[in-house]
Amino acid sequence: MFSQKLLLPAFAVLSVATAQTSLCKISTATITINSAAEATEYAGCRTIEGSVLIGPAAVGIIDLTGPDGIGGSLIGSSAPSLNLISSSSITSIGTFDLFNLTGLNTISLPSLDTVGSIKWTALNALSTLTFTTGITTANNITVTDTFLQDIPGLNLTTIGSLDLNNNHRLNNFTTTVKTITNSLNVASNGQNLAINFPNLVSVNDAVFRNVSSISIPSLKKVNGSLIFDENHFTEIMAPNLTSVGNTGTRKGGLACSGNNKLQNFTIPGLTAIGGDLNVANNSALQNIDFPALETVGGAVDLSGNFTTPSLSALDDVVGAMNIQSTAEIDCPSFTKLEGNTVQGEVNCVSKTEDPETLDPSGTGTSGGAKPTKSKAAAPSFGINEAAAGLSVVGGILQMLL
DSSP states (O other), X not given: OHHHHHHHXXXXXXXXXXXXXXXXXXXXXXXXXXXXXXXXXXXXXXXXOSEEEEOTTOOEEEEOOSOSEEXXXXXXXXXXXXXXXEOSSOXXXXXXXXXXXXXXXXXXXXXOOEEEEEEEEEETTOOEEEOSSOBOBOSEEEEEEEOOSBOOOBOOSEESEEEXXXXXXXXXXXXXXXXXXXXXXXXXXXXXXXXXXXXXXXXXXXXXXXXXXXEOTTOOEESSOEEEESOOOSEEEOTTOOEESBTTTTBOOEEEEOOTTOOEEEOTTOOEESSOEEEEOOTTOOEEEOTTOOEESSOEXXXXXXXOOBOTTOOXXXXXXXXXXXXXXXXXXXXXXXXXTBSSOEEEEOSOSSOEEEOGGGOTTOTTOOEEEEEOOOOOOOOOTTSOTHHHHHHHHHHHO
16 A cells, blocks of 8 residues: 555656657657647657647747757747747758748847757847857858847857848947858848958958948958948948959959948958959049959959049959049059950050940950940849848849859
């Protein structure tokens, strides 16, 4: 009798533990949570091995405190009455995908430090984000169409791609990332957006659009293309940048267009550009200064209102050269380079009322490129503000690669 009294509670505990284990180890299925009560069913799990779907019927707060990780995906989609996603315990998530959650105003994951990828789209009310510990490991992050003014807590060293676009209240972004192995896209966010990459050394492709200030003091190498398009800053300074693109493959260019407040474009240590160098339609730009630039694997195409560009170290331009300005420039110093330093045709026009750019169909390595009669408008980079920002890179690379 005494032994029965001891055994019954033991069996009860064992049955609860077994039930919790069966709930947690769902490696091939997806748990659907539509209410706060359903979320508490998994509070006893140490890790949820499968995925968690916050269903469209979810209302108010979904608190996932309990597990320390989600092995699969955390997904939320089309739940207009969901206001808050939180967990004080979760440290890792496989993929974190949120779509069309128009009522979601807060994400609070203070312990999260590892995530495979983040993709947030159409979170129109999201204004509060808590990553107290800070995310130190992530492969890809995309944040599109939110109400965030800042995105704190991205304490990364390396990431595959980082895409921030169409967050119209985003006015500040700082990250410690050092290496971006694929693409960086910052486009069409708040008009006063200040971005700061104090530790960024290397990136594959980078696009900056509609940015008010940019700090990239450590950037040394861009493996692909570097684009500055329709920004609001007065100067571009990249004091440690030495190369853009790959001169061996003649791919990866440097483009600067439609930056109407830009006055000074100076990259003192840049020695090589794999593809084209394009500068056009920067109405306030006075100074173009690349004193160390030696090699351009494509064409050099500069048009606008600037004084004589500083290209004193130029040694090899595989394509054509077109330099046209409304100001007086020293054209003889460039025309003498044709057939020697510049393999293609050199065209230089000083004090012209209508600066022209090279015909896009004739740029790159074709030596016979001719200036187009169209005015120096901003090149069409294929940017669709309503689309995810990675499409920006694709459109631009069609022009520069």
